[in-house]
Amino acid sequence: MxxxxxxxxxxxxxxxxxxxxxxxxxxxxxxxxxxxxxxxxxxxxxxxxxxxxxxxxxxxxxxxxxxxxxxxxxxxxxxxxxxxxxxxxxxNGGHIKKLPSTIVDLIQSLGSTAAGEVIKFIRANIYAVKHVIENEKIEAQGELRRSFDVSLHEEDAIEVKAEFERQLKSGFPLTEDLQYVGEQFAERITSIRGAKCGLSTVVLSFWPxxxxxxxxxxxxxxxxxxxxxxxxxxxxxxxxxxxxxxxxxxxxxxxxxxxxxxxxxxxxxxxxxxxxITPTKATASHITVPPGQNAPYLSNTYNIRYTKDRVDYLNPRPDGSIVVGGGKWTYEKERELWYDVHDDSTLIEPARHYFDELMQRHFRGWEDSGAETESVWTGIQGVTKxxxxxxxxxxxxxxxxxxxxxxxxxxxxxxxxxxxxxxxxxxxxxxxxxxxxxxxxxxxxxxxxxxx
Structure with missing residues (x-):
């Protein structure tokens, strides 16, 4: 200097x-x-x-x-x-969305009116990014899709359905794009084994x-x-x-x-x-299918709700590979590993192998795909109270x-x-x-x- x-x-x-x-x-x-x-x-x-x-x-x-x-x-x-x-x-996960199954939390923290304004703002971001990708001719694999929140737990599915019906009755803005799928067809439509229900909404998937x-x-x-x-x-x-x-x-x-x-x-x-604004460490992965192996192509993105408080997100790529993030339940109680942490040069060890065979465990047609975890990484989020x-x-x-x-x-x-x-x-x-x-x-x- x-x-x-x-x-x-x-x-x-x-x-x-x-x-x-x-x-x-x-x-x-x-x-x-x-x-x-x-x-x-x-x-x-x-x-x-x-x-x-x-x-x-x-x-x-x-x-x-x-x-x-x-x-x-x-x-x-x-x-x-x-x-x-x-x-x-x-x-991050590479898509723009708001989990429809967690809107109740947004309403409880902000109130219904403010929560509705936030939902409209997120929707505006979806189409604003879509527009600039098209207008500026950016090659970022931008694609409007449906995104499913899928409940695997019976009690969670009951709560999700009840909240969806309340939002529908009240005219909450998100319901304009939201679609509910019950247990009869949830597994077939979402391709996730054991699906009890699914909520889908519009999402923009892209390469950030x-x-x-x-x-x-x-x-x-x-x-x-x-x-x-x-x-x-x-x-x-x-x-x-x-x-x-x-x-x-x-x-x-x-x-x-x-x-x-x-x-x-x-x-x-x-x-x-x-x-x-507190730094917190999170983890994600990239899953691929080996050459010569086949797996059904997934055209939606997902949030898999094993329980209300245990959720993974998935963003299938156009080449058939999958970006998966989450696994927080494996390390959440060890706060020193992730809370107020800004070092993304190391993995979170309890989650290192969490994503192995995740696709085989949960997705129909992937049982014999040979899908394997190609890479795992961490990133630093900013969390507000x-x-x-x-x-x-x-x-x-x-x-x-x-x-x-x-x-x-x-x-x-x-x-x-x-x-x-x-x-x-x-x-x-x-x-x-x-x-x-x-x-x-x-x-x-x-x-x-x-x-x-």
Missing amino acids: GGGDEIPQGNKLLPVPHSTASYWRSDPHWLDEYRSTEDLPSQADIVIISTGIAGVSTAYHLLNRKDNDDTPQPSILLLEARQVCSGTTGR YKFVIQLLERVLNKGTANLQTNTPVTAIETDDDEGYTIYTEREKLRTATIVFATNGYTAGLLPQYRDV DGAPHIGKVPGSSGQYILAGYNGGGNAFAFLAGHAIARMIREGITFEETGIPICLKTTQARLDVSKA
Whole structure:
């Protein structure tokens, strides 16, 4: 760093090197470890920290303006601690949905009206991502599908059916897309042995890494954005003029506006979010069928509910392989393995072999498929105590914005959250004017309640 200044080392919550290898990142793009310039810029109008779907979406919407907008484009600096999309987005389930069988929890925590607004927002994200994939000609295997929540336990199935009927009677928004399948045909329709019932809804299945990195390519083609990978942010200081000095492991720079798309790592740079957004470690896998073996093609995605509190998710790929995540019940009681943990360089040992022969155990026609676990990886989620992400201007700040804390469901919120943050910055509008559900707004009150 120039000038002989000492770099503050305030951030102890950084992505670790040598993360476990995710299937989604198995074919690195040429931008994966790209730096637009050899040296780090000394200043930028807007700095976005992290290049998952939230950060890249914000950059895209900042630069993707109406044709009649002739104001100068802002200079944008995207800082990534590791490789592009190497965090949660590059490690998740690869689909956009809200589990219909857990809507009751959402209603209980937020109330029916707010829960309905969240459901509409998730649906809007499905079609917004679909549209940009088509409009920008992004090759990310984007596909509208049905997604089934399948109950294997009799008591759980009874509760799921009763809640569906209550939602149907009340006209809850999700029921417009929701379909119930009873035990008579559940096993045949879902292909899952022992299925007691199924609830299906619309889902967008896609390859998250390919989506994000190709969208980032469109951003960089605009000409005013600069990407700097392998550049962890170590500290941020507020200047006298209410701007900010950002310290990295390379150089320092100045900006008036910072976007924290940092999810589970947020509290390392914004200490007021400590115990508000907590990093938690989760695990997923990629299952393949050996050459010469056959297995029925699965055209839906799934959440298998062994019991109410034990759920795995599956996202079949177009090539016939399966991405499976979950297995939390194998390690949930050992909180030191996963809660307040930000190291994704190791596996969660109790779940290492959990996915072996999962397809043979549960899916009709897969008994003799020879399906095997090709890879297992971990990722870091950002979990909030009230179950909702934090989006908007950081309370008490002049130019800091946050979109983080997705509780393992970032795909369902982040793209349009980035659009909202971009509008707040460029147009100077309030959070309320963005149209995002008010229950997702980050506020001092929410921070205080989470810490109480």
